[in-house]
Amino acid sequence: MNSLSTVSPSIDPRKTAPNRGLSDLLEPYQSDLSQVREMIAERIFRQEGFGELLISTGGQADWKEWDHPDWLLRLLESGEDSASKSTPLRMAEHLVSRGGKLYRATLILVIARTLAAENPKTVTLASALELIHLATLLHDDVIDNADLRRGKPSMPTLFDNAPAVLMGDHLYARAFEMLSECEIMRIVSATCRATSAMCRGEVEQLQWIGRHSIPEEAYFRLIEMKTAALIGCCSESTAVLCGREDLAEDWYRFGNTLGLVFQMADDLLDFTSDPETLGKQTGSDAADGKYTLPLILFRERIGGPEALKNFLSEAGGPEEIADRLREEGILDQVRERILELQKICHEQLDRLLKDCRDDDSLEILHRLVDFTGSRTR
Secondary structure, X not given: OOOHHHOOHHHHHHOOOOOOOHHHHOHXXXXXXXXXXXXXXXXXXXXXXXXXXXXXXXXXXXHHHOXXXXXXXXXXXXXXXXXXXXXXXXXXXXXXHHOOOOHHHHHHHHHHXXXXXXXXXXXXXXXXXXXXXXXXXXHHHHHHOOOEEOOXXXXXHHHOHHHHHHHHHHHHHHHHHHHHHOOOHHHHHHHHHHHHHHHHHHHHHHHHOOOOOOOHHHHHHHHHHHHHHHHHHHHHHHHHHOOOHHHHHHHHHHHXXXXXXXXXXXXXXXXXXXXXXXOOOOOHHHHOOOOOHHHHHHHHHHOOHXXXXXXXXXXXXXXXXXXXXXXXXXXXXXXXXXXXXXXXHHHHHHHHXXXXXXXXXXXXXXXXHHHHHHOOO
8 A cells, every 4th residue: 555545435535635734734723722722821830829829729718718827828918929930830831832733632622523512621621631641741751861852952851850750740630630620430531541551551661672672563552552542532532522422432443543643653753854843853762772663674674683783783873774764665664554544544434424514624534634644743
């Protein structure tokens, strides 16, 4: 398979359309995405002085109606010293400034509109699951000793490991607080399962770092836990929120497959993109001892784990590794695998949305599948 023409008959006319960026594709959703950004900034990253923190953790209690010693009242009434911002506030501002693609929030918003469901909690769900993702990135940067994230200094680089871990924990807590506001226990349970899977995936990955013999099935198990589980949770939770609990498991399978596409494309970009576009050094996975699908397939081509070890030790750098993978046809082979999974995604959508009458949103959802496997960053 070497063309999207084999994907799904219902989207054949789109196979020759230009590959637009995510922002162009989602122009109809920019207002909702702005609400997601505002909710994250206001609910998660707002400055919390001592008084505000007590009030927010105390629910709706009116602290002025209670008797407090004078020293506590002074603290409650004092504002943040503008000349010296707290470390949590500076960390929050750094997180906000980095932005992000909001891919998971985007998926939620598009599915919700495709299901023709006007639910005011959709933005809350989208914001919460974006925060889950952001929390995992903070913890990943600590685990990986990453210097950069999206082209800017990582949180551990700027603030050290302990504050980065604690900020990640803070994001998890706020995310689950927001999920509880959706008032659907299945959504909370689904997100707990996805979060657990991500943690287990990170733990299992540790045992494979530096091991050139990692099996292909282990690679797919890892990316399913680390990436696909949360994207599956996004689509499942949206279906539940939109009143389609009867199709929740099928929507999870769609999101899970899409998550595999997302991560395989990400691993391919590590060999095909450039540092400025990617926001980090290319070839960083191999340099860190994480051998993804391109190197696993290449290993089998050249004779096994020892041959791969020798090749990587003798290679002059990421460009030489990428050139060799390209010459051997490995990068094209990975692209074909991605296209195969995209085909399954399109077919799943055709079954799930066979009665959908919103042609525009359905078109965008199919296009989002195409974008996921062919993105450049």
